[in-house]
Amino acid sequence: MSDTKIEGQPGYAPGTHVSGRDIRDKKIPYTWWEVEAQYAYSLGPANARFLKELKEGKIIGRTCKKCDRVLVPPRMFCEWCYSPTNEWVYLKDTGTVETFSISYLDPDANRIEEPILVGVVSIDGASPKHGFMHYFGEMKPEELHIGMRVKAVWKPEEERTGSVRDIKYFKPLKDGGDE
Numbered sequence: 019m020s021d022t023k024i025e026g027q028p029g030y031a032p033g034t035h036v037s038g039r040d041i042r043d044k045k046i047p048y049t050w051w052e053v054e055a056q057y058a059y060s061l062g063p064a065n066a067r068f069l070k071e072l073k074e075g076k077i078i079g080r081t082c083k084k085c086d087r088v089l090v091p092p093r094m095f096c097e098w099c100y101s102p103t104n105e106w107v108y109l110k111d112t113g114t115v116e117t118f119s120i121s122y123l124d125p126d127a128n129r130i131e132e133p134i135l136v137g138v139v140s141i142d143g144a145s146p147k148h149g150f151m152h153y154f155g156e157m158k159p160e161e162l163h164i165g166m167r168v169k170a171v172w173k174p175e176e177e178r179t180g181s182v183r184d185i186k187y188f189k190p191l192k193d194g195g196d197e
Contacts, residue, residue, distance in 0.1 A: 064092040067106070073180040075172050077109045079144050087145040109143035111170035112191060116140050116149060120159045133159055139168060139188055155187035167191040 040046050061069065064080060068091050071078040080092035080103035087096070088107055095102050118137030124130050135154035140147055154162055155171060168188035178184040 062094065064094045064103075068092050069180040069182070071108075072182060072184045073178045075111075075175065075178070075184075077111055077141055077170070079107050079109055079141070079148070081105050081107055088143060088148065090141045090144040090148045091150055107143070109141050111141075111172075111185075113139040113141040113144075113149055113168055113188070115154075115162065115164055115166040115168060115188075116147060117164060118154065118162050120162070135159060135162055137162070150182065152182065152185060153187040154189070156189035161190065 036046060041048055068078055077090065078092060079088045079090040080094070081088050082096035082099065082101060083104045084099045084101045085096055087098070088109070089096070089103065090109060092106070093103060116138040118135065121134045121136065122130055124134065135157070136151060137154060138149055138151050140149040154168065167190070169191050170185045171187050171189050172178070173184050173186055
């Protein structure tokens with residue numbers, strides 16, 4: 019190593035500058051390998067139960083008695099007070115639009131004519147601002163707004179797989195009602 023200053027390089031970085039050409043010309047040793055990463059993802063008890071219930075056409079959450087909150091999607095501990103959550107609670111499949119986006123790009127970033135409507139829905143019965151991101155349907159982009167009341171449109175029972183996509187989308191509730 020050298021402490022020699024190289025033109026155009028910062029003076030506080032001692033050592034010898036290495037260029038791409040040095041590597042190509044094999045002036046320095048290097049190695050290359052493809053990583054073979056094998057992994058498994060565990061849903062854990064809260065997410066596993068949440069997805070199982072979605073397959074049955076139900077939305078479920080967990081209560082935190084200490085904070086007096088209902089968490090959706092459910093968690094086995096409260097991120098506010100770090101206490102274990104207390105019990106399961108079934109919720110309605112209705113809610114309120116908290117935020118949304120109107121996207122003229124498909125999931126592969128290709129431009130599309132008809133936009134995709136996505137956003138976060140706070141589920142009725144859950145604590146305020148507790149919900150999840152999902153698609154919206156049966157509405158025009160100009161109809162979608164924050165505070166809009168919506169209801170889940172479920173896939174047919176035989177098509178459900180235990181995924182958040184078992185809800186096809188959320189549609190507007192008639193007259194902003196509950197059903």
